[in-house]
Amino acid sequence: MRLHRNLVFTVIDSIKLVFNEGEYADKVVQKALKRDARWGARDRKFVAETIYEMVRWKRLYNEIAGTKYHYTTENVWKNFAVFAILKGYKLPDWNQLQDVPERRIKGKFDELQSQRVFKESIPDWLDELGVKELGEKHWSKEIEALNMQAEVILRTNTLRTNKVSLKNKLAEEGIETTFIEGYPDALRLIERANVFTTACFKDGLFEVQDASSQLVAAYLDVQPGMRVIDTCAGAGGKTLHLAALMENKGQIIATDIYESKLKKLKIRTRRAGVFNVTTKEIDSLKVIKKMKGTADRVLIDAPCSGIGVLRRNPDSKWKLQPEFVENIIKTQAEILENYSQLVKVGGKMVYATCSILPSENEKQVKHFLKNNENWIITKDHKVSPFKTGYDGFYMALLERKS
Numbered sequence: 243m244r245l246h247r248n249l250v251f252t253v254i255d256s257i258k259l260v261f262n263e264g265e266y267a268d269k270v271v272q273k274a275l276k277r278d279a280r281w282g283a284r285d286r287k288f289v290a291e292t293i294y295e296m297v298r299w300k301r302l303y304n305e306i307a308g309t310k311y312h313y314t315t316e317n318v319w320k321n322f323a324v325f326a327i328l329k330g331y332k333l334p335d336w337n338q339l340q341d342v343p344e345r346r347i348k349g350k351f352d353e354l355q356s357q358r359v360f361k362e363s364i365p366d367w368l369d370e371l372g373v374k375e376l377g378e379k380h381w382s383k384e385i386e387a388l389n390m391q392a393e394v395i396l397r398t399n400t401l402r403t404n405k406v407s408l409k410n411k412l413a414e415e416g417i418e419t420t421f422i423e424g425y426p427d428a429l430r431l432i433e434r435a436n437v438f439t440t441a442c443f444k445d446g447l448f449e450v451q452d453a454s455s456q457l458v459a460a461y462l463d464v465q466p467g468m469r470v471i472d473t474c475a476g477a478g479g480k481t482l483h484l485a486a487l488m489e490n491k492g493q494i495i496a497t498d499i500y501e502s503k504l505k506k507l508k509i510r511t512r513r514a515g516v517f518n519v520t521t522k523e524i525d526s527l528k529v530i531k532k533m534k535g536t537a538d539r540v541l542i543d544a545p546c547s548g549i550g551v552l553r554r555n556p557d558s559k560w561k562l563q564p565e566f567v568e569n570i571i572k573t574q575a576e577i578l579e580n581y582s583q584l585v586k587v588g589g590k591m592v593y594a595t596c597s598i599l600p601s602e603n604e605k606q607v608k609h610f611l612k613n614n615e616n617w618i619i620t621k622d623h624k625v626s627p628f629k630t631g632y633d634g635f636y637m638a639l640l641e642r643k644s
Contacts, residue, residue, distance in 0.1 A: 550634025
């Protein structure tokens with residue numbers, strides 16, 4: 243396998259933005275892919291995947307390279323050399339890649355496989371938290387799965403098409419997909435591709451949404467004609483799914499504390515042909531009080547640590563801090579307490595996170611039920627990255643009895 247100078251230099255510049263400037267890896271990748279319009283699919287794939295790989299294995303590569311977390315240009319090149327050697331690339335005769343100790347790199351890699359914090363490239367505190375919450379054996383399996391590259395999964399927009407028709411139309415555009423058993427609207431890409439440039443996307447025939455995330459809206463048991471409130475809607479991936487499940491009938495109120503995210507949702511509703519969604523910014527508790535007891539269904543896709551989605555957000559491992567996890571657990575409890583008040587008697591609510599930690603999931607629900615005897619849990623579901631190969635998620639269906 244041959245390395246190309248312009249592609250590698252793009253990777254080096256991008257890694258410096260992530261490690262030194264604190265920019266998000268997905269945004270950096272988007273920027274990098276616009277650097278040269280002449281790049282083909284293979285070039286773009288190399289740039290995107292190499293950036294993500296170097297971010298994902300940051301601690302491991304850094305330990306092997308001995309760069310001590312000082313990401314000067316020289317040290318980023320040393321980290322890249324580790325990546326290249328371990329991936330089997332033949333190093334070109336460039337000044338930046340002179341005298342690379344190939345045997346020492348491979349030997350150091352083998353030596354570090356006995357320590358999980360290096361083998362899985364994670365901070366010490368996160369490893370300790372995972373063991374505490376899940377146990378040694380379970381955590382080892384989950385974090386290994388969370389270091390795998392995420393597949394691209396599409397959700398068919400059933401307001402505009404069906405998955406068989408979508409599969410055929412994507413094939414006409416050169417994108418091959420396959421069905422996923424147990425996920426009625428999902429298609430998995432056989433090979434990664436930029437689906438956002440397709441006519442199918444521009445026509446609103448699908449959304450990119452992981453298989454696990456596609457389970458959440460369906461879990462809420464919505465019906466056409468209902469009044470539904472999506473309380474932490476963000477840019478609205480699950481809002482759009484709810485609209486499809488409700489066949490555009492009834493009312494969905496998508497709320498969030500960030501108006502900028504709701505603006506993105508409005509753009510997405512137009513593309514998807516959704517017209518039963520209204521947005522509402524939550525800028526005070528008064529907004530919540532006005533909607534008290536008005537909803538047949540409430541979705542709380544709660545803010546969380548995001549540990550269940552590390553496969554697609556590998557830089558979260560390095561941005562996440564222990565105090566954030568501690569604080570978010572308190573925030574989740576407050577959100578559950580406040581937004582549960584929006585549900586009518588006899589109505590239902592789903593509490594969901596993209597975390598695999600019990601403290602954010604079943605323990606959070608147990609705490610809520612202890613303090614709210616007028617609620618019962620109908621069912622809950624945990625999605626394990628290790629067992630499914632998809633994102634880690636938790637969802638609980640709760641019902642208000644009185």
